[in-house]
Amino acid sequence: MSILGQDISAFERMRAELEARHPRAWVLFHRGQYVDVFEDFETAASIAVERFDAGPYLIRQVGAASAVQLPGGMVFTPSHAISSSRL
Amino acid sequence: MPSVQAGFKVGKNGLSTADLLVDLGPTLLVDIGLKSRAASGQAPDLAEKGIKALIDTGAGGDCIDDDLAVRLGLPITDEGEISGVGGRQHAFIYTARVYVPKLDRLLFQRFTGVKLAGGGQWHRLILGRTFLRQYRLTYDGASGGVELSAD
Numbered sequence: 001m002s003i004l005g006q007d008i009s010a011f012e013r014m015r016a017e018l019e020a021r022h023p024r025a026w027v028l029f030h031r032g033q034y035v036d037v038f039e040d041f042e043t044a045a046s047i048a049v050e051r052f053d054a055g056p057y058l059i060r061q062v063g064a065a066s067a068v069q070l071p072g073g074m075v076f077t078p079s080h081a082i083s084s085s086r087l
Numbered sequence: 088m089p090s091v092q093a094g095f096k097v098g099k100n101g102l103s104t105a106d107l108l109v110d111l112g113p114t115l116l117v118d119i120g121l122k123s124r125a126a127s128g129q130a131p132d133l134a135e136k137g138i139k140a141l142i143d144t145g146a147g148g149d150c151i152d153d154d155l156a157v158r159l160g161l162p163i164t165d166e167g168e169i170s171g172v173g174g175r176q177h178a179f180i181y182t183a184r185v186y187v188p189k190l191d192r193l194l195f196q197r198f199t200g201v202k203l204a205g206g207g208q209w210h211r212l213i214l215g216r217t218f219l220r221q222y223r224l225t226y227d228g229a230s231g232g233v234e235l236s237a238d
Contacts, residue, residue: 001177048182049121053162054121055163056164059197069145070148071213072171072172074169076167076168078167082167
C-alpha cells in the first residue's frame with residue numbers, strides 16, 4: 001500500500017532536474033508538491049516536522065544509492081528503483 | 088570526550104560478559120521520539136526512553152520496530168521494498184529523533200520499519216553504519232566491553 005504515491009510521482013517528474021542541479025542534496029515533497037532542497041538530512045527533517053508535523057511527506061537524497069543494506073542480509077530498495085509494475 | 092558503554096560489565100545466569108556480548112550483541116539504551124517536550128536549554132525529553140538498540144556494523148541503514156514507530160506517531164518519509172531470505176515486502180521509512188543521554192547528542196535519523204517485536208527480537212532498534220558514521224566504536228570481544236565515543 002503506497003502512502004507517498006503523490007510525492008514519489010512528483011519526485012520522479014523532477015528527478016533529472018534535481019540530479020543535475022542538486023546532487024547529494026536532500027529534498028522535501030508534501031501532498032505531491034516540491035517544498036525545498038536542503039544540504040543535509042537534519043535540516044530537511046527539522047523543517048518538515050516544523051511545517052508538516054507527523055506527515056506523511058517524502059524526504060529523499062538526490063542521487064542516493066538504489067539499495068540500502070539492512071541487517072540479516074536484507075536490502076531496502078526505495079520505490080524509485082523498483083519497477084512501477086510492482087509498486 | 089563523551090562516551091557510553093554498549094557492552095556488558097556483569098555476567099548473568101552463568102554467562103560471562105563475553106558470552107552475553109556474543110548472545111545479545113552490542114546494546115545501547117537510547118531515547119526516541121519526534122519532538123522533545125523539554126524547555127529550551129534543558130536535556131531533550133523524548134516520548135520513549137531507554138529503548139534497547141542493537142549496534143550492527145553489518146548494516147548500512149537503521150531499523151525500527153514497526154509497532155514502536157506507529158505508537159510514537161513517527162512520520163512516514165519514504166517507502167519501498169525490503170528483500171531478503173523471506174522474499175519481498177513493502178516497507179516504510181520513518182523519521183525520528185534519537186538521543187543518547189551520555190553522548191548528549193540529539194539527531195534526526197531515518198529508520199526502515201521492520202517486525203522486531205513480532206519476530207521475538209530483544210531489541211527495538213538496529214543502529215547501522217549510518218548512525219555510527221559520527222562516532223568511534225571500540226569492540227572488545229574477550230572482555231565483553233564495547234564503547235561508543237564522540238569527538
